[in-house]
Amino acid sequence: MRVCIVYDTKGGSTERVARAMAKAVGGIAKVGVFGVTENPDVERYDLIVIGAPVYYERPLPEVKEFLLSKNGLEEKAIAVFILCIADKFGKLGKKYTERRYLRMMTEHIRGRIIAVRVFDGWILREDPKTIGEAENWIKRVLDAFKSGEELGIEHPEGE
Numbered sequence: 001m002r003v004c005i006v007y008d009t010k011g012g013s014t015e016r017v018a019r020a021m022a023k024a025v026g027g028i029a030k031v032g033v034f035g036v037t038e039n040p041d042v043e044r045y046d047l048i049v050i051g052a053p054v055y056y057e058r059p060l061p062e063v064k065e066f067l068l069s070k071n072g073l074e075e076k077a078i079a080v081f082i083l084c085i086a087d088k089f090g091k092l093g094k095k096y097t098e099r100r101y102l103r104m105m106t107e108h109i110r111g112r113i114i115a116v117r118v119f120d121g122w123i124l125r126e127d128p129k130t131i132g133e134a135e136n137w138i139k140r141v142l143d144a145f146k147s148g149e150e151l152g153i154e155h156p157e158g159e
């Protein structure tokens, strides 16, 4: 199976998470990792994983442009993730990330969304918990894809 991981980043944490995911499943799938401006040919892949960090109340806009340019990844299986800090602010923070940030990604997707995930981002010091959760999540995403299941929306563990 071929997996395309597409990310955007400013500070590098979303790229770090994307690459950790690629490494985690590199032994069980063919994985390509691309910055969103590299404009990968998504037709060559079975599953598209797309991730963005949130800046000033919205996922970086290049991701939306990418989705629109690919016709919303119509007829593809897609897993979506974001990095942000709002999820740290309790139940209200989680609701907010779903209603606002995640929706600003998913509303442009026309394919089949099989998993949606919020990760705690960081600014200076890498968060090892996020890396571990990303490695675990992508493995479960691939399992879900293979068995035709969906994972739904998930948030950082234990908060």
Ligand SMILES: Cc1cc2nc3c(=O)[nH]c(=O)nc-3n(C[C@H](O)[C@H](O)[C@H](O)COP(=O)(O)O)c2cc1C
Pocket (backbone or CB within 6 Å): 008, 009, 010, 011, 012, 013, 014, 015, 053, 054, 055, 056, 057, 058, 083, 084, 085, 086, 087, 120, 121, 122, 123
């Ligand atoms: C200038 C700035 C603005 C940010 N704005 C938000 C925001 O509006 N909401 C939020 O939840 N996180 C916000 N964050 C946190 C980022 O989403 C988080 O640091 C993320 O890991 C950055 O990803 P990147 O390193 O891939 O660019 C902001 C961070 C910075 C530095």
